Amino acid sequence: MNRVIQTVDPLSPSLALNQNIIQQRWIDHFKNVKFMKLARSLGPSYLRVGGITADEITFVMNSETRMKKSYSCSERKLSGRKKTIFSNKEKVENASIVMTEGDWKKLNEFCSSAGWKLIFDLNLLKRNGSRWNYTNAQQLIKFTENRYHVNWELGNEPNSYPHNMGTTISPEQVGEGFKQLRKLLQASPWWESSVIVGPDLNHVGSLNAAKFLSRFLKAAGHTIDGITYHQYDMNGNVAELADFLNPHILHRIRSQTQQILDVRSKYAPDKSVWLGETASAYDGGVKGVSNSFADGFTWLDKLGTVAQMGVDVVMRQSLFEGSYALIDKHFDPLPDYWLTFLYKQLVGNKVLKVTQIEINKKNDNEEKKVRIYAHCTKDVRYSKGSVVLYFINLKNTTIYLSINSLKNRGAVIDMYLLTPGEKRNITSKSIRLNGVTLKLSSTNTFPRLRPTRIDESKLKLGIKIPSFTYGFLVLSGANAYACLPMTLK
Template sequence: MNGCIFVFIVFIVGKCLSNTVFVTFDPNSIISTTSEQFVGVTFDTGLIRVKWGKVDFRSPKVLALAKNLSPYSHTYVRFGGTAADFCTFTLSNETTGKEAKPCLGKRPGCDPVSLILRNKQKNLTEFYLTAKTWDEIHQFVQEAKFDIIFDLNVLKRTKDDKWNSTNARELMNYTQKKGYRMAGWELGNEPNSFHHLNSTLNVTAQSLGESFFQLSQILTQFPTIKGNVLTGPSTTQLNKKPTVEYFTTFMETKAGGLVTSPNFHQYYVNGRIATVDDFTNSEILDSLQDELRTGNRIIRYTGGKKQLWLGETSSAYGGGANGLSDAYVAAFMWLDKLGMAAKNNVGVVLRQSFYGGKYALLDDKTLDPNPDYWLTVLYKRLVGNRVLNTTSTPPSRDVRFYAHCSAAGSPAGSVTLYGMNLLPEGINVTFPQLEGELEIYLLSAPNGNLKSRFVNLNGVTLEMTSDTSLPELIPIPGTSPVFLPPFSYVFIVSNRSVYSKACLV
């Protein structure tokens, strides 16, 4: 209660003390429509090697946190990453977490590439995904309301450098026999950068296209587990000429017409050297815009009408930035990425990761929600998949807002706006089209500490009320203008009456 009173006072005082930005939206047209499963999550396949670390798929706490990411529809979960290209499925249950033996090219499905790397980097060697582990994964995703996309090992190659699909078929046979549900498949992780793992590794874009074509033909033999998603080429981010050329060449192959969801991976900064200021730097946030435009331009150029995906993405690469990617300040990169991606016709954004690394939604030791978890829950509860255009006056790179039709369950015509104040001083944001009472979800850093591991909602710190229960995420009533304190972000729902004709359809 005290927190709500505090916020109310801040709102009133702020109206007298701060400059004002006017935010309007076009109520008459939809500029983009994302998937209803727009926000998804990932697990790194490398967790299989270490028996999932501290996460227990049977844990009521983990299941509760996962289920709360699916308020209206299932959530995509992608199992992939660098380790995916060193993972071998086995029907045996005796080898979980152990390294596979060198095969020297003598058995079907053998991975000769692993021999090259065996003495180079200890974590880049063949390891097993057992049938038992696959069973545990599917039990978890079914209970959690996750739809699984699995990244297959593209480094299983024949002597003439074709993809050896033998092991993939074994996995598919077992999956279909067990009656498991698959959302879709991926083949290879960042294949354009294999040379960074070892200079002798090279899967060209043309070769990857041939491998994807082969995979698409195999999937026709497994109709019950084919799924609706075939995503690739899963390159690194589209901010360097060689990567753009690789992505383009892949999309020009037959596979480009077969993938349902062309995707690339994106991170803003290097987690090893990132600073707190990087996370509120509007120039760094704006860098995503060019990459999205490049991806969309390549799809149009190659004759596609498909939606671009961010197939793996977070704030900082290299496992995240400790004390930043898992802190309050990470929310600015995450929320702006969701808004910018939706506005640029991206179909799905897969967050690296649900668990694992400093950029995870859950703390890697306690499994408690990190600040970005609460942001994600609010986004999925409040924000729909139809996007409206917004305009700010005066234009500001540091006060950033996006508008959508509201999520399912809201009255027809309802609009949700969300955005942030990246300035070190408070500011009033006026919404001339919004009359009457609004529902306001203001998020801020406890005690103004941007490196806090917690986040306040309307002045109240968000924490689980038990191992299986989240607190009520309650808005406060307010009217325009809305005061945003320094370095804060907000969701505003206008569901008292019709605000958008386009949202009525």
């Protein structure tokens, strides 16, 4: 653990919301005191506001009208919102949701109060023939100048437009839109620090996705600051609890992400890679599971995997709405909220190399059921040179973890063990930290995050990790060379 293998964005993990928060008026709750406290406690973060409705939205100044006009289309439920399937591509632009000045102000003021950086996804399906009609985007950008600092995307999952939106836009045409967006921002010094990320590719791992990204990067890779892709482990309509505990399913993201990294290396090697939208299961998650303790296995393992691979930012879908939300409709935090909160409190952005050796394993599959990752800690809680390990144990037996690098080092070990709020029920909607249920008080005060100190004498036998649990081990005072500032090396 003395070698840094990756350095990721300190704002990762971050959060995502669908733009239907405007249509469904969730945006009106942004000043709720409890909700604001929960949001602020996950900062600093990016907030990506996008999703399929990003390609249906129109900015209108001085208007309180929510829908631009009525339209005829078929609808089906997707990720907690209505997904629009247009009968023909001529109807696409007529199906816009209106975002008013007031909506835009509420969104930006929320991000400012929470200490978050907004990433807003512009409508790519406003077209003049084969070209992006940027008039409305230009109006929004002009209105925003000298008011708010915003980062930008353009379009949502354009490689799936034929299926999702009934139209086709080539990778080169998408690239031309990004070039135009860059020109719009270059017109004012206000946007010098603003980033553009895209193209929000989905179906990663497929040959078509690789071809689409390759062509896009050849056309416009120089115009973006980060390459974004979307990834979900499973289908929320058919997945079951067992899938959340299946190491082979958890492992899929590795090959999918490697595809993106390989294309990046060939066509845009200087660009960072962002996992711009992700959760355990698409179509809103799996009811009763994605919002439970069990989801933490997929979430924590995903964070560790992509950090090891060098993905700069991870944006979790969704802060609220859908079964995969971090916060429920009553603004009560769910297990993944507490897991994310603890991660952002403890885990720094320097990723360390870990060599994992398991003794007495029965087969190769057994090894994959125990996963361990390591980072330098954040300095706010622990001294410089400290290391945090985070782990998941998918075995149905207790394991004993031995840390060879600690021998004769004199480090102090703090354990943050997370278990279901309801004992032996991994679909519990609550979570315990070292046996204490995590919840807000009646005055919305956060609980203290009390670790359990591991006695040095127990290190010889190994640290006890119960079955179907996950958590963090902080090696305080480890004086890991890779985690020390240059002045102390």
